[in-house]
Every structure is written in C-alpha cells, then in structure tokens.
Amino acid sequence: MKYFTLLQLNKSVQKLVHGINKDFWITAEISNVQVNDHCYMELVQKEGERIVAKSRAMIWASQLAVIGVKLGESLDTLLKNGTKLLLQVRVTFHEIHGMSLVVADIDPSYTIGELELKRLETIRQLEEQGLIDLQKSHSLPAVIQRIAIVSSKDAAGFTDFMNQLTLNDFGYRFSCTFFQSAVQGEKAEKEILMQLGKINPDHFDVVILIRGGGSKLDLEVFNSYVISEFIANMDIPVITGIGHQRDETVCDIVAHTAMKTPTAAAEFIIQRALIFETRISSVFENILGQANGILHRQKIEIQEFKSTISRSVINKIHQEKLTISNAKLLMTKNLQFIFERNKAKVKQLSRQIANLDPQKVLERGYSLTLRNGQIIKEEIKVGDSITTITATKVIESTVKQVKTKK
Known part of the structure; x- marks a missing residue:
C-alpha cells in the first residue's frame, strides 16, 4: 500500500493551492476579530443560525494600512463581529497551520447593502412593538x-x-x-x-x-x-x-x-x-398696553369724579352758607326777641327791686329793728339793746319787762 506522511500531504496541498495564484471575491461574516498590527479574524457562512463553512483569515499590517486609507474610519465599523463583508482574498496553505485566507481588499458597498436590509428589519420590528412613535408622546x-x-x-x-x-x-x-x-x-x-x-x-x-x-x-x-x-x-x-x-x-x-x-x-x-421669549415679550407688551389703557381711562374717570366732587362741594358750601346765613338771621331775630323780652323783665325786676329798697319801705311807714346790727330773727330778751330805724330816725332802746293786765 502506498501512503504519504502528513507533511507530504500538506506540502502537496500547499503546492496545489499556491498553483492557483489567483484572488477571489467572497462573502462571509466575521465571527471573531482581533486587530493589533495585523488583523486576525474568523470568517463563517451561516444558514440560519447554523455555520456551514468556516475559515481563518488575516490582513497583514501593510495591507491593513492601505485599506484603512481607502475606507477611513469606516474600517473600524466593518471589522467587528457580526458584520457581513465582501472580501478579496487569496487562499494560502501552511503545512502546520493549514489553510487560511489573506485579505487584499474589502468592498464596503456590499456591507452597506446588508446593513440597509438589517436597518429596514430593525424598523419593522420596532413598528410591530409600537415603539416608533412612543417618544413623540413626551412633551x-x-x-x-x-x-x-x-x-x-x-x-x-x-x-x-x-x-x-x-x-x-x-x-x-x-x-x-x-x-x-x-x-x-x-x-x-x-x-x-x-x-x-x-x-x-x-x-x-x-x-x-x-x-x-x-x-x-x-x-x-x-x-x-x-x-x-x-x-x-x-x-x-x-x-x-x-x-x-x-x-x-x-x-x-x-x-x-x-x-x-x-x-x-x-x-x-x-x-x-x-x-418663548418673544411670546413672553408679546404678552408683556399686551398687558402693558391694556394696563396703560386702564390707567388712562381711570385718570379720565378720576378727573371727571374730581370735577363732580368739586362742583358738589362748591354747591354744598353755597348751600351751607345760605343755611348759616339764614340761621344767623333767625338767631339774630331770636336773640333780639330774647334780649327785648329779658330787657322788659329786667325793667320789671328793677322796679320791684326799687320798691323793695329798705329806704322806700321805711318811707311807706315801716321800721326796721336790729339787735347788735343784725336783723332780729330770734326772740328778744329783757335787757337786749335794740335799734329801730324809721325813714327819718334811728331809735336806740333797751328791752324791759312789761306787765300785762289781767
């Protein structure tokens, strides 16, 4: 039986692979990626959730720099797990490490198309969950x-x-x-x-x-x-x-x-x-205008009220003056009447007083008897000295006992 060592087999495969000497454009999904100086990744193809193909791939640092210049910051977005890529690769085979793919270029347009499909699916899912317009309910x-x-x-x-x-x-x-x-x-x-x-x-x-x-x-x-x-x-x-x-x-x-x-x-x-500021300013101007209008109307009303009060006060003062004048005349007449009446009373009293003058009383034949210069109000006693005044004479007497006839 003819047989080969593993190394011989691998070298034969390596020779065949190197004989291809051709780049291929393939589609695959990144399932694992690490980027240092070089980029190492694992590419897979899925049917549903089942992996039907898998291969190691790498982008050497020199080529990674070239692709980075071409794609700019988009490269970071592409080189992450779950991204579907369109890659230009060359198949290599190493007798120890086996087959791998060396990436020469990446076409972002394919990924963009895949992402757009994913975006539309995301929108559809959010619509089904009623989440598309949920934010719009906030004020x-x-x-x-x-x-x-x-x-x-x-x-x-x-x-x-x-x-x-x-x-x-x-x-x-x-x-x-x-x-x-x-x-x-x-x-x-x-x-x-x-x-x-x-x-x-x-x-x-x-x-x-x-x-x-x-x-x-x-x-x-x-x-x-x-x-x-x-x-x-x-x-x-x-x-x-x-x-x-x-x-x-x-x-x-x-x-x-x-x-x-x-x-x-x-x-x-x-x-x-x-x-908001414009609306507030407009409201302020409106309020200010209304306030000024109210103040203007109030000033007019106050002025009219002032005039009305002034006229009322003047009329009232005039009426009160007339009332006072009339009262003064009436009072003058009353006082004159009272004065005349009292004057007559005074004359009458004067005549009465004159008639009661002790001298005139004496002249009418009366006399006034005094004891110790005082009008006698108590019973006189024997031996009291008394004075009797008549209209023309003053008689001094001493009280004696008078015998009454039986």
Missing part, C-alpha cells in the same frame, strides 16, 4: 434648559454643538451635563447604552445624542436595535443631532425630534428659547 418644555449630552468629547459634532449653544446671539445660558461615549467602532453600542442608562429623567429636560458627519458605515451604531429600543422607552424626550444630510438612522426615527446636524440641534434649542 418638550417651552424652554429647554437642563440638557444631558451623550457624545464623544473628541467628536467635532460635540464641539460644534457646544459652540452654537453657548455662543448664541441672545445671551441664553443652558445647563449641560456631558456623558462620554464612543460614537463609532466596536465599543460604541455598549457605551452609548451605558451612558443613556445613567440619565435620570427627573434631572434633565432632554437628552441630546450627538455625532458629527460620516459615511453610512460610520453611523451604523445609530441603526442598532438595542439602542433604538432603549431610546424609544426612555421617559424623557430624546433629540438626535447626527451629522448626516440624506438617510435617517433608526435612532432618528424613534427619537422625539431628529435634527440633521449637531449645530442644527443646538439651534433648535436656541430657537425654542427665542420663541
């Missing part, structure tokens, strides 16, 4: 002041947003709290979810999700089902400011308000404040 405050910002501090979009917001022409001031997260690459989905989960709806008016411009692949994380679902279920309005002009990401679709750029998101917040 935005008239003035947005407390803002939670989820973005990368290194993103140009974040700088654009903050410059537009803080350097506004109206001097408005906003309270911004920054939640740092990657917005591209393998860590982006996990970090965005983590930062969104940290936001307390009671402490903020809105959440702003910001990402600067980029290609479809650069923005792929914002088509994530888990992020979109989380945003839809948040108890606070979410505003997206993702830097793209044409296509909507799924996060844009489920968000309360989607703006095309971070700058536009900042301007949206500023304009709401301006609209």
Whole structure:
C-alpha cells in the first residue's frame, strides 16, 4: 500500500493551492476579530443560525494600512463581529497551520447593502412593538434648559454643538451635563447604552445624542436595535443631532425630534428659547398696553369724579352758607326777641327791686329793728339793746319787762 506522511500531504496541498495564484471575491461574516498590527479574524457562512463553512483569515499590517486609507474610519465599523463583508482574498496553505485566507481588499458597498436590509428589519420590528412613535408622546418644555449630552468629547459634532449653544446671539445660558461615549467602532453600542442608562429623567429636560458627519458605515451604531429600543422607552424626550444630510438612522426615527446636524440641534434649542421669549415679550407688551389703557381711562374717570366732587362741594358750601346765613338771621331775630323780652323783665325786676329798697319801705311807714346790727330773727330778751330805724330816725332802746293786765 502506498501512503504519504502528513507533511507530504500538506506540502502537496500547499503546492496545489499556491498553483492557483489567483484572488477571489467572497462573502462571509466575521465571527471573531482581533486587530493589533495585523488583523486576525474568523470568517463563517451561516444558514440560519447554523455555520456551514468556516475559515481563518488575516490582513497583514501593510495591507491593513492601505485599506484603512481607502475606507477611513469606516474600517473600524466593518471589522467587528457580526458584520457581513465582501472580501478579496487569496487562499494560502501552511503545512502546520493549514489553510487560511489573506485579505487584499474589502468592498464596503456590499456591507452597506446588508446593513440597509438589517436597518429596514430593525424598523419593522420596532413598528410591530409600537415603539416608533412612543417618544413623540413626551412633551418638550417651552424652554429647554437642563440638557444631558451623550457624545464623544473628541467628536467635532460635540464641539460644534457646544459652540452654537453657548455662543448664541441672545445671551441664553443652558445647563449641560456631558456623558462620554464612543460614537463609532466596536465599543460604541455598549457605551452609548451605558451612558443613556445613567440619565435620570427627573434631572434633565432632554437628552441630546450627538455625532458629527460620516459615511453610512460610520453611523451604523445609530441603526442598532438595542439602542433604538432603549431610546424609544426612555421617559424623557430624546433629540438626535447626527451629522448626516440624506438617510435617517433608526435612532432618528424613534427619537422625539431628529435634527440633521449637531449645530442644527443646538439651534433648535436656541430657537425654542427665542420663541418663548418673544411670546413672553408679546404678552408683556399686551398687558402693558391694556394696563396703560386702564390707567388712562381711570385718570379720565378720576378727573371727571374730581370735577363732580368739586362742583358738589362748591354747591354744598353755597348751600351751607345760605343755611348759616339764614340761621344767623333767625338767631339774630331770636336773640333780639330774647334780649327785648329779658330787657322788659329786667325793667320789671328793677322796679320791684326799687320798691323793695329798705329806704322806700321805711318811707311807706315801716321800721326796721336790729339787735347788735343784725336783723332780729330770734326772740328778744329783757335787757337786749335794740335799734329801730324809721325813714327819718334811728331809735336806740333797751328791752324791759312789761306787765300785762289781767
């Protein structure tokens, strides 16, 4: 029996593989990837969830740099687990390590098509769950002041947003709290979810999700089902400011308000404040106008009331003067009457007094008897000295005992 050693067999296979000397374009899904200087990955093909083919692949550092120049930041999005790629590969075989594929190029258009199908499926799933319009049920405050910002501090979009917001022409001031997260690459989905989960709806008016411009692949994380679902279920309005002009990401679709750029998101917040201030100013002007009208009418009414009071007072004073004048005349007449009446009484009393003059009484034949210069009011006694006054004489006497006849 003829046989080969394993090494002989492998070398024969290696010779056959090297004889192919041709590149192939293949489609495959990345199931495991590690990038250091070189990129090592495991490619699989699935039917449903079952793996029907598997192969090791690598991109050497020199070629990785070439592809990186061609694809830019999109390369990080492509080289992650679960991504379906269209790859240009060359088959190699090593007698120890076996078969592997060396990647020469990547066509991103295939992946974009696959991602678009995935995006549409994500939208359909969210619609079935009733999550597409759930954010729209939240009410935005008239003035947005407390803002939670989820973005990368290194993103140009974040700088654009903050410059537009803080350097506004109206001097408005906003309270911004920054939640740092990657917005591209393998860590982006996990970090965005983590930062969104940290936001307390009671402490903020809105959440702003910001990402600067980029290609479809650069923005792929914002088509994530888990992020979109989380945003839809948040108890606070979410505003997206993702830097793209044409296509909507799924996060844009489920968000309360989607703006095309971070700058536009900042301007949206500023304009709401301006609209509110304009309305307040209009209301103030309306109130001021009404108040001035009321004051003007009140001044007229007060002036008319003042004139009415003035006329009433003048009339009242005139009437009171007449009353006083009449009272004065009446009083004068009454006093004159009283005076005349009392004058007559005085004359009568004067005559009476004159008639009661002791001298005149004496002249009418009466006399006045005194004891010790006082009119006698008590019984006189024997021996008392008395004085008797007549109209013409003063008689001094001494009281003696007088015998009465029996």
